[in-house]
Amino acid sequence: MTPDGGDPGATAIALRDGIVVRVGDDREVLALADASTEVVELAGRAVLPGINDAHLHATWLGALWPHTLFGELGGAGPAPLRPLTDDAQRRQAILRAGELLTSLGITSYTEPGLGPGEDRGETGAFGTSVAAQYRALAAEGLLRSRVTVLWLYGELDGPSELGGFLTGMAATDGATSDPRWLRFAGVKIFADGIPPMRSAYTHHCYADGGRSALLVAGDDDADREANLTRMILAAHRADRQVGVHATGDRSVQVALDAFEAARAERDVDLGHYIIHGDLVTASQLRRMAALGVGLDMQPEIALLTRDLVDDALGPGSAAAAWPLGAALDAEVPLCLTSDAPVLSPDWRRQIAAADTWMGPASDPRRRMDRLLRCYTVEPARQDHAASWKGMLAPGMAADLCVLEADPFGVTPAELPDVGVELTVVDGRVVYEHRARVEASKAV
Template sequence: MTADIVLRGGKVLTVDEDFTVTTALAITGDRITAVGEEATALIGPDTQVIDLDGRAVLPGINDAHLHLAMFGQSRRNADLTTVDAVPALHAVLRKQSPRGGWLVGEGWREVNIPDLDPHRTVIDPVTGDVPTVLHHASRHSILVNTAALRRAGIDRHTANPVGGIIVRDEDGEPTGMLLESAGELVTRHIPALSTEERLDAIVDGMRVLNTLGVTSVTDPIVWPELLRDYTLLHQQGRATVRVNALLHWDWPSPSTSVERLTTMLGQTGVATGLGDNRLRIGGVKLFADGVPSHGTAWLHDPYPDGTSGHLVTPGADDDARYSHLLDLIEVVHRHRLQAQIHVTGDRAADAAADGIIRAQAKDPWPQARHALIHGTLLAPETIRRLGEHRIGVVTSSLMRTYSGATISAAVGVERWNDAFPAAALLAAGAPVADSSDAPVCFPDWRVGLATFVGAGPHPLAEVPPSLRLTREQAIRLWTSNPAYFEHAEEHKGSLVPGQLADLVVVDQDPLAVPEKELASLKPQLTVLGGKAVYSTTDM
């Protein structure tokens, strides 16, 4: 037998159990068939031989929490990520052409725009009668203009929806800031994209990911229409990224009731693992709380204004919302679906852990691999419990750079210093994978890698020495560990014979370059299932 492709003459980081580094790798069909000297022995007359010339090969990058469709669609809207002043915001909005009669922007952060008072009157002068929606970078709020409020019928008499807040001024009038589920009151009026527009946006997002070496993602909010879109792309052979889907029926509202969830799971009849290695059902996404920057993360110790946030589950008070969250987790568990639960506050994390532990005690399912998403602020005792019960955490290292200013302002620098404690979780025995949460952050795993080893690109991204990872640990968080969360570690995440031939070639060895250069590694070849989906001219 000869191989279809052999890569040789570089560093092949297999990310196997021993983190073996070898010099060659062979691919036959969509699988890896050999590594090391055994790989070069498979070179035949028809084998494509790729000389690495000292480059390094890693397993294809797996982003464990990336909103793929949202990322693709966000690239079509006004880019507000670099806006640093109100005049600059006005300039971007003036240049943006409305689509379907609406103007939509993405990625603004209040700390980046010091002169911004988030109020509809700030954007009214440049948007006029065109309804306008500006998504906050966190994706947990929107700023809209007066025309959008009018189109949605929101005024001083409109009640807050479950799990959401209509921010009002001292006279009770809506300011244009809509938090959490309140945003849906406006966004549901934006004309829907056509099927082809949606599919093209997803494909565009996949192509960007391929240039970064990404071959797999977990999309954590997949509603029925989006699942159908992913299925169509799979059928058409257009998907160049593997998708692990977490179902959620109520987005853009984070709130879900036990009654609705029970009904939807009963009608769909799905369970974790349905699908194939290109598209599969991973589980269900639940929301426990909001985000610290908006004061909606549920904390044990209050914010500077004396509030503590709250759960976004239905209920009249904290006890009722807590009980509802535990019941939601139990419903997901009972239907044999993995539960991944958004938690950013330490009190929310404790509540979610309580729910997972209770569900497992009542109905043991060792293969569940339930997990917390983000785990932004975790108490030492919580970390110990997560390790004891093997409850995973999908961290968000890139937020240390992109969200550090907003979150540290909300909870204090001392609490922020210990945010996303991947090293402490691993030491406690909890499974950990890392992620970008794109489009909240640009999906650059290299920045995440650099951040967790102590070379973050921003002062607020600096990880305390006691919480830094080794390079091997950090690489696992973007390769083999996400595969574990997907129940797919036998098929991907490592470069060993029998696994899917998903890989990325980078220009330098990530184990050898200076830490500050990790964020500058250059992906030069991305292979998915034995076929190149991205290549630079020098490959």
């Protein structure tokens, strides 16, 4: 048993009413049992806190799976077909994604961008109608994972403007009946695009001599930067967490300047963070750590697009991008995420990709521990839920991912082959591997 934050030598865990009540040896835990206690024999399998993917488009994933938007070699995958045209389809897509995610041990995720900016979007997977379906499923007790949502007041991967942003913030209601299951945390802002498309906002030209601009509307670079700052300040004043899609070093700088200004104006930590941060610099990472600004990265995208980044920015540019090791060393709050359906939602692949990207580790066990925290402890912090989920310790949520083997006994490259045996959310089994079910029937 490997409960993060608890006793690494523990062999048993007791759950009651959706809460972990004890982690220890068999004798200590079984002493709490009574006639109504259900005992699940895990036979030495490893127990982790439930996996939390901090950046995953579940509704879109449910519509497209098993397809993803990236091909295995980094090229474009299938177009975003199969649009969701009515509420029944949106509901079914969310439920389908929930089944897939729990089969991977994922007990929490963030849907990063739903709202009026996409009410006429071509996929039908990001508008206010999707938010309404999440509310309905939460009220009916049908969500299989805990969900955090960011509101989106511009277009997905597209422009936004200050007036529409302010109007959207005033019009959308973030209240839910149980924020432990569904929480509308704040807002997402698209600052720029991505390096392979030459749409990341950078301090330097692309290899072809071109430049890019912020996606936020404005008359020129200075006006666009000012409007992005105004959006972030407005959200901070309204107690909204902000996730900024920023891949270029210049867009990251503008966002960090705005975050710092927001904290200077009102010193409240709302957990703001940068999404992607492909070209973030070492000095920016140190600044993020000092400000408490988080970073969500996708290591598999780094592997798949490195040649495209070199083509766009010049040979050798990819080697300096996605500085995962530097982010960990700087103690930036780092979440590894899939960005599904851009990629598969399989978190084991992201950990393997992160290890490959960073190169050989002097202490493989310590690296595995740090990378697992990027899918458990750090996302809980981003969710403002570190006090009640993300670790296996008394008083924490009974959200578990049970693996068939100890992740510390394999290399990160081998982790994708370690199967998920059982997923527990709020003390309830929501997924059990079929082979295990058949074995139990045979007893």
